[in-house]
Amino acid sequence: MRRRVVSVIGDAGVQPGSATYDTAREVGRLLVDAGFRVMTGGLGGVMEAASRGAHESERYDEGATLGVLPHLDPAEANEWVDIVLATGLDHARNTLVANADAVIAVGGGAGTLSEIAFAWMFKRLVVAVKGLGWADRLGDERLDGRARCDVVDDRVYAAKDARDAVVIVVEKLPLYGRRNKGFRGTDR
Amino acid sequence: MRRRVVSVIGDAGVQPGSATYDTAREVGRLLVDAGFRVMTGGLGGVMEAASRGAHESERYDEGATLGVLPHLDPAEANEWVDIVLATGLDHARNTLVANADAVIAVGGGAGTLSEIAFAWMFKRLVVAVKGLGWADRLGDERLDGRARCDVVDDRVYAAKDARDAVVIVVEKLPLYGRRNKGFRGTDR
Amino acid sequence: MRRRVVSVIGDAGVQPGSATYDTAREVGRLLVDAGFRVMTGGLGGVMEAASRGAHESERYDEGATLGVLPHLDPAEANEWVDIVLATGLDHARNTLVANADAVIAVGGGAGTLSEIAFAWMFKRLVVAVKGLGWADRLGDERLDGRARCDVVDDRVYAAKDARDAVVIVVEKLPLYGRRNKGFRGTDR
Amino acid sequence: MRRRVVSVIGDAGVQPGSATYDTAREVGRLLVDAGFRVMTGGLGGVMEAASRGAHESERYDEGATLGVLPHLDPAEANEWVDIVLATGLDHARNTLVANADAVIAVGGGAGTLSEIAFAWMFKRLVVAVKGLGWADRLGDERLDGRARCDVVDDRVYAAKDARDAVVIVVEKLPLYGRRNKGFRGTDR
Numbered sequence: 001m002r003r004r005v006v007s008v009i010g011d012a013g014v015q016p017g018s019a020t021y022d023t024a025r026e027v028g029r030l031l032v033d034a035g036f037r038v039m040t041g042g043l044g045g046v047m048e049a050a051s052r053g054a055h056e057s058e059r060y061d062e063g064a065t066l067g068v069l070p071h072l073d074p075a076e077a078n079e080w081v082d083i084v085l086a087t088g089l090d091h092a093r094n095t096l097v098a099n100a101d102a103v104i105a106v107g108g109g110a111g112t113l114s115e116i117a118f119a120w121m122f123k124r125l126v127v128a129v130k131g132l133g134w135a136d137r138l139g140d141e142r143l144d145g146r147a148r149c150d151v152v153d154d155r156v157y158a159a160k161d162a163r164d165a166v167v168i169v170v171e172k173l174p175l176y177g178r179r180n181k182g183f184r185g186t187d188r
Numbered sequence: 189m190r191r192r193v194v195s196v197i198g199d200a201g202v203q204p205g206s207a208t209y210d211t212a213r214e215v216g217r218l219l220v221d222a223g224f225r226v227m228t229g230g231l232g233g234v235m236e237a238a239s240r241g242a243h244e245s246e247r248y249d250e251g252a253t254l255g256v257l258p259h260l261d262p263a264e265a266n267e268w269v270d271i272v273l274a275t276g277l278d279h280a281r282n283t284l285v286a287n288a289d290a291v292i293a294v295g296g297g298a299g300t301l302s303e304i305a306f307a308w309m310f311k312r313l314v315v316a317v318k319g320l321g322w323a324d325r326l327g328d329e330r331l332d333g334r335a336r337c338d339v340v341d342d343r344v345y346a347a348k349d350a351r352d353a354v355v356i357v358v359e360k361l362p363l364y365g366r367r368n369k370g371f372r373g374t375d376r
Numbered sequence: 377m378r379r380r381v382v383s384v385i386g387d388a389g390v391q392p393g394s395a396t397y398d399t400a401r402e403v404g405r406l407l408v409d410a411g412f413r414v415m416t417g418g419l420g421g422v423m424e425a426a427s428r429g430a431h432e433s434e435r436y437d438e439g440a441t442l443g444v445l446p447h448l449d450p451a452e453a454n455e456w457v458d459i460v461l462a463t464g465l466d467h468a469r470n471t472l473v474a475n476a477d478a479v480i481a482v483g484g485g486a487g488t489l490s491e492i493a494f495a496w497m498f499k500r501l502v503v504a505v506k507g508l509g510w511a512d513r514l515g516d517e518r519l520d521g522r523a524r525c526d527v528v529d530d531r532v533y534a535a536k537d538a539r540d541a542v543v544i545v546v547e548k549l550p551l552y553g554r555r556n557k558g559f560r561g562t563d564r
Numbered sequence: 565m566r567r568r569v570v571s572v573i574g575d576a577g578v579q580p581g582s583a584t585y586d587t588a589r590e591v592g593r594l595l596v597d598a599g600f601r602v603m604t605g606g607l608g609g610v611m612e613a614a615s616r617g618a619h620e621s622e623r624y625d626e627g628a629t630l631g632v633l634p635h636l637d638p639a640e641a642n643e644w645v646d647i648v649l650a651t652g653l654d655h656a657r658n659t660l661v662a663n664a665d666a667v668i669a670v671g672g673g674a675g676t677l678s679e680i681a682f683a684w685m686f687k688r689l690v691v692a693v694k695g696l697g698w699a700d701r702l703g704d705e706r707l708d709g710r711a712r713c714d715v716v717d718d719r720v721y722a723a724k725d726a727r728d729a730v731v732i733v734v735e736k737l738p739l740y741g742r743r744n745k746g747f748r749g750t751d752r
Contacts, residue, residue, distance in 0.1 A: 002638075002646065003626065037627075037647065062567065063601075063627030066647065072466065072663060072686060074566075082566065083601065083630065085649060086663050088466035090448065091309055095280040099636060099650050109332025114305035120298040121279055122636060133332070144297025144321070190450075190458065191438065225439075225459065250379065251413075251439030254459065260475060260498060260654065262378075270378065271413065271442065273461060274475050278636065278652035287448060287462050310448060467685055471656040485708025486684040493678035497655055509708070520673025520697070 005066065006031050006169060007039040007100035009115045010046030010107045010135065020107045021049045023129055026162035027104055028053025032060050034170055039100050041093065042067025042077040042084060046106050051080035068096050098122060102169045102176070104159075105135035116143070116156065123148045125176045126156045127165045151175045193254065194219050194357060195227040195288035197303045198234030198295045198323065208295045209237045211317055214350035215292055216241025220248050222358055227288050229281065230255025230265040230272060234294050239268035256284050286310060290357045290364070292347075293323035304331070304344065311336045313364045314344045315353045339363045381442065382407050382545060383415040383476035385491045386422030386483045386511065396483045397425045399505055402538035403480055404429025408436050410546055415476050417469065418443025418453040418460060422482050427456035444472050474498060478545045478552070480535075481511035492519070492532065499524045501552045502532045503541045527551045569630065570595050570733060571603040571664035573679045574610030574671045574699065584671045584696060585613045590726035591668055591693070592617025596624050598734055603664050605657065606631025606641040606648060610670050615644035632660050662686060666733045666740070668723075669699035680707070680720065687712045689740045690720045691729045715739045 008027050014020045028038050028050035038054040040047035051065040067081030072088040087093040094111060097103075098118035102125040105112055113134045119126045120143040128135040139158025148154050157172065159165035196215050202208045216226050216238035226242040228235035239253040255269030260276040275281040282299060285291075286306035290313040293300055301322045307314045308331040316323040327346025336342050345360065347353035384403055390396040404414050404426035414430040416423035427441040443457030448464040463469040470487060473479075474494035478501040481488055489510045495502045496519040504511040515534025524530050533548065535541035572591050578584045592602050592614035602618040604611035615629040631645030636652040651657040658675060661667075662682035666689040669676055677698045683690045684707040692699040703722025712718050721736065723729035 002648065005647070061625075061627075063625075063647075066649075068649070074665075083569070083627075083647065084566065085630075085632070085660060087660055088663065089280075089468060090283075090464035090466070091306060092277075092280050092283040092465060095278075095283075096649060096651055099652070101638075109334065110305045110308040113331060114302050114309070117298045117302035117305060118279060121302070143301060146297065190460065193459070249437075249439075251437075251459075254461075256461070262477075271381070271439075271459065272378065273442075273444070273472060275472055276475065276654035277656060278654070280653060284461060284463055287464065289450075465656075466659075467682060468653075468656050468659040471654075471659075485710065486681045489707060490678050490681035490685070493674045493681060494655060496674040497678070519677060522673065 003035065003037050004101040004173065005037045005039050007097050007103045007115075008046060008050035009041070009097060009103060009105050009112050011109060011112065011133065012041070012043050012045040012047060014045040014049070014107065016049070020046065020132060023131065023162050024049035024106045025053035025056070027106060027129070027165055029057045030162060030166040031169075032057035032064050034166055035059065036169075037064050037066060039066040039068065039097060040081070041097050042069040042081050044078060046108075048078040048080065051078060055080050068093050094118065098124065100124065102127065102173055104165050104169065105129065107131060107133040108135050109133060120144070120148070120156070123176070125169065125172050127159050127168050128156050129159045129161065129165050149176055191223065191225050192289040192361065193225045193227050195285050195291045195303070196234065196238035197228070197285060197291060197293050197300050199297060199300065199321065200229070200231050200233040200235060202233040202237070202295065204237070208234065208320055211319065211350050212237035212294045213241035213244070215294060215317070215353055217245045218350060218354040219357075220245035220252050222354055223247065224357075225252050225254060227254040227256065227285060228269070229285050230257040230269050232266060234296075236266040236268065239266060243268050256281050282306060286312065288312065290315065290361055292353045292357065293317065293326075295319060295321040296323050297321060308332070308336070308344070311364070313357065313360050315347050315356050316344050317347045317349065317353050337364055379411065379413050380477040380549065381413045381415050383473050383479045383491070384422060384426035385417070385473060385479060385481050385488050387485060387488065387509065388417070388419050388421040388423060390421040390425070390483065392425070396422065396508055399507065399538050400425035400482045401429035401432070403482060403505070403541055405433045406538060406542040407545075408433035408440050410542055411435065412545075413440055413442060415442040415444065415473060416457070417473050418445040418457050420454060422484075424454040424456065427454060431456050444469050470494065474500065476500065478503065478549055480541045480545065481505065481514075483507060483509040484511050485509060496520070496524070496532070499552070501545065501548050503535050503544050504532050505535045505537065505541050525552055567599065567601050568665040568737065569601045569603050571661050571667045571679070572610065572614035573605070573661060573667060573669050573676050575673060575676065575697065576605070576607050576609040576611060578609040578613070578671065580613070584610065587693060587695065587726050588613035588670045589617035589620070591670060591729055593621045594726060594730040595733075596621035596628050598730055599623070600733075601628055601630060603630040603632065603661060604645070605661050606633040606645050608642060610672075612642040612644065615642060619644050632657050658682065662688065664688065666691065666737055668729045668733065669693065671695060671697040672699050673697060684708070684712070684720070687740070689733065689736050691723050691732050692720050693723045693725065693729050713740055
């Protein structure tokens with residue numbers, strides 16, 4: 001079976017040393033510890049932190065980090081991205097980041113919000129770490145009434161910290177099917 | 189000067205006769221009354237209602253309604269769409285709908301939420317009609333702390349009904365510049 | 377029935393006064409004369425010429441020209457574009473330009489070539505004006521062996537000039553269905 | 565330095581055992597032998613062959629193959645794709661496949677042609693294996709007159725077989741910069 005890919009999303013502007021950066025970094029490390037690949041939007045802040053954390057896992061191997069950039073130049077990726085997809089789609093590349101096996105949000109403004117919304121539409125497992133921004137706000141909520149899967153308590157799962165977020169992914173992912181067929185026009 | 193385009197966004201599933209449908213229909217009519225073109229995602233529910241309302245304006249002329257479809261077949265557009273853009277981009281077409289001169293949200297689930305988030309990133313004027321869904325929930329909020337324009341009280345403007353929404357667009361639009369340069373990597 | 381949309385594609389760099397510019401301008405005018413809307417990529421050269429020509433038709437009305445821009449700022453559109461869609465998709469916006477009811481190519485480099493290729497995949501009527509670039513080169517050829525429609529002599533139709541191009545569109549368009557379902561994975 | 569990514573493009577319809585399939589398979593194997601990652605559109609035919617060949621290299625490690633799918637369901641990828649990006653962009657995903665460090669075309673219809681055109685616009689090294697389709701036809705040609713790089717004889721390089729194609733990539737890639745800034749509006 002293919003190695004699963006988990007996207008880590010959040011503010012591009014957070015700095016190394018901040019709590020949000022450190023949380024994202026720990027999420028990246030723990031995801032690789034747990035056997036996942038880490039996907040991000042390839043730039044700074046939370047994206048950098050998660051990719052960097054992935055490299056700090058004892059199970060890290062080259063290729064464990066993916067960066068899906070908004071522009072066409074791969075050189076814009078941060079140094080911890082192993083595999084770059086330079087899309088040229090600008091903000092629309094958020095739709096690609098959102099279509100991972102699962103998505104973990106750490107903090108986040110409107111860009112992160114758009115990614116959570118897309119992950120929800122794509123019927124993906126979404127985990128939001130308590131603390132700041134939209135990740136804090138949407139924890140344990142449903143974005144709308146659509147039937148996304150057979151999980152009884154399906155929602156954006158609130159995680160209290162990095163470790164809790166990865167535990168939730170490991171536990172819940174088998175319950176989420178991988179099939180999503182895109183736009184159906186019934187419940188946007 | 190080019191005729192301005194206002195997107196009307198909301199649930200694809202609402203039925204003719206419902207309050208949400210009627211509100212979107214009135215928004216469409218009043219927008220054309222006020223000299224705007226109406227853009228939607230081209231399908232049913234709120235998208236249909238807004239396009240249909242546009243046709244009911246005394247100032248309606250052919251070409252006043254645009255539909256930006258998720259699939260490649262223009263025949264999927266509702267009958268009140270005059271100009272079809274069939275994108276094939278699936279949910280990613282939401283990014284195109286969000287980049288109008290202004291966006292009015294009526295009700296709405298995750299798809300609508302994604303469009304509000306993109307409109308916010310694109311520095312567009314966003315109005316949300318009180319009542320249901322994300323439009324109700326985000327009224328008079330800011331999605332994040334980014335500087336979008338010079339408007340002191342910049343936010344997602346809450347409108348109490350269709351008429352109020354169009355009044356806000358007419359009043360506020362001159363304050364919103366038309367320039368948006370896309371991803372800057374500083375405040376997602 | 378909806379007014380049909382014809383895309384005019386070609387070099388962004390050709391100057392007013394050049395033969396290619398004049399041909400594209402005449403194509404734009406004749407398309408509106410014949411009752412079509414004109415879509416382009418919204419920028420300079422052939423895109424500007426076709427939009428400008430559209431404005432010179434006696435049947436021109438506001439809304440007859442559409443521009444699908446590569447960036448997010450509508451102000452980049454040339455002054456003869458009535459309706460702007462600012463996509464932010466960079467070169468990928470070529471896929472949207474290619475999905476019109478028909479496509480007329482005038483001259484053209486690699487960008488035009490990509491649009492002809494997409495129009496072919498989308499099963500669209502494609503006309504190429506003899507003279508320069510890829511439009512000259514692909515006239516009366518088939519791009520590959522796929523079954524696109526029931527037209528016996530389906531191909532990129534070579535037109536000897538602007539008038540001939542529009543005559544071909546008027547004559548052949550009824551033979552081309554409007555249904556295209558996108559990627560089928562069988563014949564790329 | 566990041567491991568370089570080479571896209572292999574061509575017909576989705578070719579069958580195992582055909583000369584084109586075998587060539588693409590050898591290209592995939594030799595690319596991994598030479599230290600590259602292999603990217604494709606993730607489906608059948610040439611895409612499958614190249615991914616499969618990559619797995620047959622002695623230097624293959626998990627993660628050496630990328631598949632960029634047109635739809636949203638990762639399950640559509642062939643079994644030799646290690647890392648799936650399920651885009652939902654339909655044919656527009658061709659623009660992503662084209663933006664690799666280099667592109668090798670084997671056979672190919674209109675889809676392949678669109679990818680070659682995009683790779684050319686993105687200023688990427690393009691190699692075309694003699695034999696069939698657009699790869700055969702475009703070998704040793706320039707798609708248009710734009711200045712793509714400082715290489716004196718810049719063109720779509722014709723390769724006589726799989727081995728020659730990979731030799732050309734190894735030899736020429738250092739001459740091609742990695743910077744491409746997308747649409748400039750001067751030479752489409």
